[in-house]
Amino acid sequence: MGQTARVSAFAWTAAGSLAAWLWLLLCQGLFWRTDIRLPRRTRPDEWPSVCVVVPARDEAAVLELSLPSLLAQDYPGRAEIFLIDDGSSDGTGELARELARRHSGLPLTVDSPGEPPAGWTGKLWAVRHGIGLARARDPEYLLLTDADIAHAPDSLRELVAAARTGGFDVVSQMARLRVESLWERLVVPAFVYFFAQLYPFRRIGRKGSRTAAAAGGCVLLRAETAERARIPDAIRHAVIDDVALARAVKRGGGHIWLGLAERVDSVRPYPRLRDLWRMVSRSAYAQLRHNPLVLAGTVAGLALVYLVPPAALVAGLASGATATAVCGGLAWLVMAGTYVPMLRYYGQPLWLAPLLPFTASLYLLMTVDSAVQHYRGRGAAWKGRTYTRPEALPDEG
Structure with a gap:
């Protein structure tokens, strides 16, 4: 029995x-479908100004693979890059300046905010400093991208066109992560699969849906929306800052789009299971x-x-x-x-x-x-x- x-x-x-x-x-x-790519977009009559903010802490190992792709952006409007060195000990800031001298392209400013005060994560403190510098240029959009993300030459142009065409306050792409080692093959695709299961991309882009998420490696954000949602101050303690950013934007009535990237790639290796x-x-x-x-x-x-x-x-x-x-x-x-x-x-x-x-x-x-x-x-x-x-x-x- x-x-x-x-x-x-x-x-x-x-x-x-x-x-x-x-x-x-x-x-x-x-959630299991992978056809959510950049939405329909048309070329705007006038390209808005964009400031790219790159928080970087000890990123010298990957910067040579990523920063030149930002410097080489083929963007018809005014664009500028702010790399914020978050207390690096490996010469990240110096390498960034050297790469800017070596590669022609978008203007680059390298600065450092100092150590974050209590209640702030280091990345968001760096983002806050970068946004503060960018506001002096009065951009219409901010591109928040990580130091390990490499962009195709038309990445910024396509992101802005998608945001303008669809009326989005946030357009974010889940960068394609590296899958070369055995452990990367086993773990990385599942990481994105689980993320999509938790935050279905179709629901995120639907007006009125409460589902909110973004992928921190590539977030195009309307500057006015950032100010209205008090980003990053309102999420200053968030460890999972991309999801917190999306929630703050949605709470303010913003429209978000998130999907899989086609030519936005993470160059950071995770060769071992412990990584x-x-x-x-x-x-x-x-x-x-x-x-x-x-x-x-x-x-x-x-x-x-x-x-x-x-x-x-x-x-x-x-x-x-x-x-x-x-x-x-x-x-x-x-x-x-x-x-x-x-x-x-x-x-x-x-x-x-x-x-x-x-x-x-x-x-x-x-x-x-x-x-x-x-x-x-x-x-x-x-x-x-x-x-x-x-x-x-x-x-x-």
């Missing part, structure tokens, strides 16, 4: 996982608002959605429990099928699709590790700085 009850419970759990996947497939904004682990775990618990109950629910949800299907298939086949095996197998099939478009977008072999449960288990462990580091007082550690939860400040979301 007890054995039958256990089998029945496992069958119901497998059925619940299958139901979750059918709901995700049909009702979660078609990717650090990238995810530094902010995973912040995404859960440092709430242990939300953490417990997230772990349970990840286990039900990603780990139960293969376990149910194997257990069902081994025990002869047909219903369990069928539900587990179908759930695993739907899971792998929804992952295929992202693998194709990244040019990866499709045999990686059935391995998604393994990758999800890594993300589950990274999330738990993020919480452990938080309670050990290490918070979100990045490049020599540690950010703990700012209890005295309002929540960014």
